Amino acid sequence: MNKKVIAIRHVLYECLGSFEEVFEKKGYEIEYLDAGVDDLNLINSNSPDILFILGAPLGVYDAKDYPFITEEIEIIKSRIHNNLPTFGICFGSQLIAEAMDAKVYFTGKKEIGWKPIELSNFGELSSFSIFDENPFVLHWHGDTFDLPKGAQRLASTDLTPNQAFSVGENIMAIQFHPEVTLKNLERWFIGHLISIKAQEGVTVQSLRQDSIKYANRQEKTAQQFLENWLAELV
Numbered sequence: 001m002n003k004k005v006i007a008i009r010h011v012l013y014e015c016l017g018s019f020e021e022v023f024e025k026k027g028y029e030i031e032y033l034d035a036g037v038d039d040l041n042l043i044n045s046n047s048p049d050i051l052f053i054l055g056a057p058l059g060v061y062d063a064k065d066y067p068f069i070t071e072e073i074e075i076i077k078s079r080i081h082n083n084l085p086t087f088g089i090c091f092g093s094q095l096i097a098e099a100m101d102a103k104v105y106f107t108g109k110k111e112i113g114w115k116p117i118e119l120s121n122f123g124e125l126s127s128f129s130i131f132d133e134n135p136f137v138l139h140w141h142g143d144t145f146d147l148p149k150g151a152q153r154l155a156s157t158d159l160t161p162n163q164a165f166s167v168g169e170n171i172m173a174i175q176f177h178p179e180v181t182l183k184n185l186e187r188w189f190i191g192h193l194i195s196i197k198a199q200e201g202v203t204v205q206s207l208r209q210d211s212i213k214y215a216n217r218q219e220k221t222a223q224q225f226l227e228n229w230l231a232e233l234v
Contacts, residue, residue: 002029006048008072010035010056010091013187017179018219019052022226035068043075050085050233051075053092055177057195059106059143060098073099085170085233090141093164093173100148100167110142111159112199114210117176123154127228128164131155134221136214137176138185140192144175169234178222182215 005023007016009032016023016030023030028049033040035056043051053072063069076099079086088096094104116135119128131137144160147153151173154164164174180188189196189204196202 002027003049004029004031004046005050005052006031006033006043006046007052007054008033008035008040008043008092009054010058011191013184013191014055014090015179015184016052016054017181017184018223019179019226022223022230026227026230035072036066040068040071040075044078047084050087051079053086053088053095054179055090055092055140057192058091060094060104069095080167080171083168083170083234086172087229088173089179090175090177093175094143094145096171096173097145097148097162097165100151102146102148102151104143104145106142107144107159109159110195110199111139111157112141112195112202113207114138114214115157117155117157117163119155120153122152123164126152126154126166127225127232128154128166130221130225130228134217137178137218138180138211138215139176140188140195141175169232172229178218178225180215181219182211185211185215 005028009015020030058066072095076096098104114136117137119132145162147162147165151165151167153162154166156163160175163176166172196204
């Protein structure tokens, strides 16, 4: 039987991206569940080998308007408690932090665009170390979080001290977007038009130019990182 990945998707264009190729090569079955539409309780009953929680233009504080956020947090708590492989990207990383009782909050300024991350000492010694060779990654968030108790910081930027953290071998939370591809980013430029226009110093043209410069190389780095992480799962 093939191993299975379930990805909770919040907007259609924020998907597993380049990670899909890695999972297909490794023989994983991929299933998307769309938050607010699909029954997320299927995650508990199906118990996938890996759960991904993908990005969204939401905050953990939006649960009153979007009740599925509370469902996701409870699912994440259960998976952390049982040490089941769980990977959060951007909003997903914030949900993991919230599930671990860390404070999640608005930074005061959105971090949008390509900029380098700086790895921590622990990050340098982990599967994350490959990002040291190609540190320019795509950031697209305004919220951040305190480092949860028991977590190891992996990377930072000047604006966001906690860009990524891990808990043991099986829990990974990344604030930036390692999964993006150059082609799919055109969907982001359409879907995120309002946030782009609201951000001083950021334009579609500048984002596109930087994506042409960095995205393809970063895609290969991120895929190798995912392969390394999969090999370390316990």
